[in-house]
Amino acid sequence: MKVVVPVKRVIDYNVKVRVKADGSGVDLANVKMSMNPFDEIAVEEAIRLKEAGKADEVVAVSIGIKQAQETLRTALAMGADRAILVVAADDVHTDIEPLAVAKILAKVVEEEQPGLVLCGKQAIDNDMNATGQMLSAILGWSQATFASEVGIDGDSAVVTREVDGGLQTIKVKMPTVVSVDLRLNEPRYASLPNIMKAKKKPLDEKTAADYGVDVTPRLTVVKTSEPAERAAGEMVGSVDELVAKLKEKGAV
Amino acid sequence: MAVLLLAEVNNGELSMDATAKAVTASKALGDVTVLCAGASAADAAKEAATIDGVAKVLVAEDPALGHRLAESTADLIVSLAGDYDHIVAPATTDAKNVLPRLAALLDVMMLTDVSGVVDGDTFERPIYAGNAIQTVKSGDAKKVVSFRTASFDAAGTGGSAAVETVGGASASGLSEWVEDKVAESDRPELTSAGIVVSGGRGVGSEDDFALIEKLADKLGAAVGASRAAVDSGFAPNDWQVGQTGKVVAPDLYIAVGISGAIQHLAGMKDSKIIVAINKDEEAPIFQVADYGLVADLFEAVPELTEKL
Numbered sequence: 001m002k003v004v005v006p007v008k009r010v011i012d013y014n015v016k017v018r019v020k021a022d023g024s025g026v027d028l029a030n031v032k033m034s035m036n037p038f039d040e041i042a043v044e045e046a047i048r049l050k051e052a053g054k055a056d057e058v059v060a061v062s063i064g065i066k067q068a069q070e071t072l073r074t075a076l077a078m079g080a081d082r083a084i085l086v087v088a089a090d091d092v093h094t095d096i097e098p099l100a101v102a103k104i105l106a107k108v109v110e111e112e113q114p115g116l117v118l119c120g121k122q123a124i125d126n127d128m129n130a131t132g133q134m135l136s137a138i139l140g141w142s143q144a145t146f147a148s149e150v151g152i153d154g155d156s157a158v159v160t161r162e163v164d165g166g167l168q169t170i171k172v173k174m175p176t177v178v179s180v181d182l183r184l185n186e187p188r189y190a191s192l193p194n195i196m197k198a199k200k201k202p203l204d205e206k207t208a209a210d211y212g213v214d215v216t217p218r219l220t221v222v223k224t225s226e227p228a229e230r231a232a233g234e235m236v237g238s239v240d241e242l243v244a245k246l247k248e249k250g251a252v
Numbered sequence: 253m254a255v256l257l258l259a260e261v262n263n264g265e266l267s268m269d270a271t272a273k274a275v276t277a278s279k280a281l282g283d284v285t286v287l288c289a290g291a292s293a294a295d296a297a298k299e300a301a302t303i304d305g306v307a308k309v310l311v312a313e314d315p316a317l318g319h320r321l322a323e324s325t326a327d328l329i330v331s332l333a334g335d336y337d338h339i340v341a342p343a344t345t346d347a348k349n350v351l352p353r354l355a356a357l358l359d360v361m362m363l364t365d366v367s368g369v370v371d372g373d374t375f376e377r378p379i380y381a382g383n384a385i386q387t388v389k390s391g392d393a394k395k396v397v398s399f400r401t402a403s404f405d406a407a408g409t410g411g412s413a414a415v416e417t418v419g420g421a422s423a424s425g426l427s428e429w430v431e432d433k434v435a436e437s438d439r440p441e442l443t444s445a446g447i448v449v450s451g452g453r454g455v456g457s458e459d460d461f462a463l464i465e466k467l468a469d470k471l472g473a474a475v476g477a478s479r480a481a482v483d484s485g486f487a488p489n490d491w492q493v494g495q496t497g498k499v500v501a502p503d504l505y506i507a508v509g510i511s512g513a514i515q516h517l518a519g520m521k522d523s524k525i526i527v528a529i530n531k532d533e534e535a536p537i538f539q540v541a542d543y544g545l546v547a548d549l550f551e552a553v554p555e556l557t558e559k560l
């Protein structure tokens with residue numbers, strides 16, 4: 001079975017974003033970019049499936065600007081076998097919407113014929129939480145979102161999902177799209193020798209036009225603004241003082 | 253303009269708070285029709301009909317809709333979609349599972365976690381863990397929107413909308429439910445509680461999390477947790493507050509042994525009053541706290557529980 005893992009290049013989760021003064025967006029020039037943390041978990045899971053003999057090839061796919069090849073090299077260094085970069089923008093500030101990403105991924109899936117697509121639950125930049133579900137819809141496949149446990153069993157997968165009330169386990173027909181949540185695994189770090197080896201692994205470069213997908217956004221960004229700032233609070237010296245303050249405010 | 257609102261129904265029961273908040277968010281968009289779907293949904297529909305501002309309730313009952321499996325639920329909504337300009341839901345995990353699938357079937361973009369409605373085409377939503385608010389205008393003929401419940405007040409009740417039955421659900425054959433692991437609790441629900449007490453890695457163990465729970469029970473509060481506390485097994489996954497967990501905005505939020513990473517703040521910084529208890533005076537949580545107490549939580553929390 002082949003596993004396709006879509007990985008997105010996003011602002012590193014440790015960086016605090018700054019909204020541009022003219023309200024046109026956030027400033028992504030010269031900030032540290034990394035693989036979306038959820039996608040690291042997806043790559044890790046795919047590699048573990050391969051190590052367990054349940055998968056035979058792991059293909060990482062990224063859609064975005066040319067520099068997303070660095071993200072793909074990270075996936076290759078972790079253990080993916082091959083990578084596909086689909087160039088769909090030339091400015092780091094152009095975000096390709098989940099609908100367009102899903103349409104491109106659907107074409108990749110048509111070509112690659114994987115048994116499983118493992119994607120992240122959410123990209124930490126746009127916070128959409130949509131691409132996996134959309135891809136599954138376009139393909140007419142089953143879906144299992146927010147996975148904290150994935151068991152592949154022949155032509156079905158048993159997936160435990162993190163939901164509002166706790167955990168839900170479902171059984172889905174393969175091929176399927178699974179979106180991964182934080183507790184699925186702890187991604188490995190790429191070792192130096194593997195980083196060197198990854199440089200020689202195949203990385204194909206395509207464009208959105210090669211797949212005939214129109215990436216024109218459906219949502220126009222009118223403006224981007226700073227969230228309301230909280231006014232500075234005060235420090236209290238003791239539990240008694242805290243209780244008094246809370247009572248004064250009618251909070252307890 | 254007409255709105256179809258997918259109500260939050262779990263095992264036949266309506267989640268009133270989430271649904272009523274989504275009704276408030278939808279009011280400016282047009283007449284609101286609420287859809288209650290599930291293996292059993294009639295009681296939920298009756299209850300939804302009492303929410304102020306609801307014009308009509310549709311009830312779809314079919315075993316295929318049990319447990320809100322995404323494939324059959326999305327198919328059902330597609331069959332109803334023709335009559336509506338907006339298809340919306342509270343941004344619960346169920347809606348986040350179903351609505352993007354629906355949006356792709358309708359070939360429209362999804363608007364996730366909307367926190368403000370500007371007009372029928374234009375919406376505000378937080379991005380980058382709430383560090384920026386984006387205003388976006390949708391060019392799609394139909395809009396599929398999930399609403400961040402913490403940003404809206406619940407609509408009142410007292411209405412009596414008509415309830416109609418709709419059919420058309422069929423099993424997708426793609427997925428089946430196996431089991432739910434849901435902890436029963438008498439505590440208020442995290443996303444609707446007036447007070448939330450959350451514990452972080454600083455609490456140190458699952459056993460010591462009882463300290464947090466005792467304080468919560470004294471206050472009639474819900475219990476939350478940071479990702480680190482959940483990852484370490486101190487607390488269950490559905491207690492996680494943050495960018496990728498639940499978003500809460502109670503009147504009072506007490507953060508204990510939580511450092512205040514941006515991903516955590518994303519889930520609680522709209523709370524009315526924030527209290528932080530942390531032994532590290534440099535902890536970033538103090539920058540958003542109305543009242544900060546530098547103390548060892550193992551001393552401060554029992555004392556606070558006693559004195560409240």
Ligand SMILES: Cc1cc2nc3c(=O)[nH]c(=O)nc-3n(C[C@H](O)[C@H](O)[C@H](O)COP(=O)(O)OP(=O)(O)OC[C@H]3O[C@@H](n4cnc5c(N)ncnc54)[C@H](O)[C@@H]3O)c2cc1C
Pocket residue numbers: 013037038124451452453454455477478479480481492493494495496497498508509510511512513514515516519529530531532535547548549550
């Ligand atoms: C993709 C992604 C998504 C994430 N999503 C979320 C999310 O939704 N929610 C979330 O919370 N995090 C999330 N995180 C994790 C986040 O970045 C932080 O790692 C996490 O919030 C830290 O949890 P913490 O504050 O409990 O732990 P720490 O940062 O380890 O802080 C523990 C605090 O406890 C204090 N402490 C220790 N002992 C005591 C004591 N005896 N008395 C008083 N204070 C004490 C310490 O001073 C410290 O400030 C996410 C991260 C990533 C990468």
Ligand SMILES: Nc1ncnc2c1ncn2[C@@H]1O[C@H](COP(=O)(O)O)[C@@H](O)[C@H]1O
Pocket residue numbers: 005006007008009036038039042061062063064096098101118119120121122123124126127128129130131132
């Ligand atoms: N541009 C992209 N390139 C590759 N994968 C993507 C891209 N955008 C989204 N994804 C995948 O879809 C998941 C969810 O993203 P989103 O729907 O944008 O929150 C991510 O974790 C990735 O696995």
